[in-house]
Amino acid sequence: MSALPPHGEGVAGDRAIQQLLEAAWPADLPADDERDLRAAGAVLLRADATGVGRAKWPGLFDSTEQVIAPAFATERFRVQAVIARRDGPAGRVVVHLVWAGIDRGGTYTDGRITDWYFTPTTRNGGPAWIPQPRT
Template sequence: MTRPHPSHARPLLLGLALLLAGTAVLLHSGTTAPRPGSARAGAPSAAAHPAPPAAPASRPAPHADGQSTATPRDRPTQTGPAGSPAADLDQVPGDQPVSGDGPAGDYAIQQLLDRTTPTDLPPATARRLTELATRIWTAETTGTGRTQWPGYFTPDPLRAPYHDVRVQAAVAHQHGRSAGCAEVRLVWAGADAAGEFRDGRTARVLLELHHNEWRPIR
């Protein structure tokens, strides 16, 4: 025989049924309707694919030949002073030693002249002519010793003589087609009447063979 349920069990069963029904509704709504702001199904996530890092700043491209474009520094230009007592001043070749080396640089200047404009005369003759031209040029610039060549120098005293004159280098060549005529190119240094000292000046002395003796000519 079936035993009847107590009367107080009915409200309990009704509440349990309502609780189960509400839970089912909540579960159903959570699986079918997306929450606001949620990502669309199948769309890639921004967090899963972060933006690539910024490219580093590019450096300036080096020069095509890898060399500096700075202009190399120019050598000082050697010139003769205005009103110097010898006409026909020329420029020494541009690769001469830098001005201001003093007597220590004379050997380098001589080597430069011998290399760029070598003598075409026999060594003994070339040496004799350069020594003679050195004495003549010293008389030309300082006034001392001019009496040795009376036909070359005027008797008037030199108005603005140089002092501390030094011939730094010299080279002799045959002048023209005549074997009895020569030219000596000189590089010299000295101080003018105002006391300004310069080196690297250039000049020339013409010489002519007369009765087996070399004499200066204008």
Template sequence: MTTPDAPYGRLLLLGLALLLAGAVVLLHDGTAPRPAPNHAQPAAVRTTPPATHPAAPARPAAGPGNADGTTTPDPTPDTPTASTRPVPSDQPVSGDGPAGDYAIQRLLDRSTPTDLPPSTARHLTRLAARVWIAETTGTGRATWPAYFTGSDLRAPYHDVRVQAAVAHQAGQPAGRAEVRLVWAGADAAGEFRDGRTARVLLELHHNEWEPVR
């Protein structure tokens, strides 16, 4: 068995001791190797402002759906307004009573104007009204005995009034006229109606107009 040389062994032990002593000094001092400073330039900061976009237009309120799935705005509802046009005062209204007779006369004059002189037309309409009241009520029949030949009135009307009348020439000869009447009255059962129509024929005899059938 061989042993190492004494000088070589001493040197080895001395080197290990020095290494241990250096390590202890470093730990005791609290210092540690620091990384080398980084001299790289910092990244450039971008100063360009971000791009701006125009504001999107306001979307209309959703309305009924279209065939393609989109929606359309609801139209503004129409506000109804009351008509200010007055009702014509010359329009006859059933049930107005004597107050509405003027409107009936105006309508009759416009729809079938007389073809006789005004004075003759007025005389004939008044005469025809009297004849018709005698016809329907029996009052005044004695004035025209040839017209009312003794026939009795079996179902007389009452509250009779002529609402309107217009006279026209009735063919030839010129001394013959027809008067169209609109009248109102209650029958024997008490039913009152207005707007009834009738006609009376008149002929000129010895310068006098007389009712004829």
């Protein structure tokens, strides 16, 4: 597969985006870690974009932001593709997400890109990942 699907392709184009992302940036994490990080990144992105679930991460989201209307509608938000890869020193990982949504003005845009960074820690004898504040 050599080209991205056209903008506005909808869910039908998501698989192609996922495949291209994986081909461009080969996996370098254990499958379990990547699965967990991809899920965590998607949840964080949803919280960031829609406001849903921000209270779970008080260190990442300013509590005063919760009173502001979310930037994107929850019912028209979706992750199109996501990968997790090593990024730099000390085991840091980046979760790279491609997503689509309708903003407050009613404009639908796909192919949006967001990165969330995580650092490793150990909880209950197993690795865990701590999301880092966006700077």
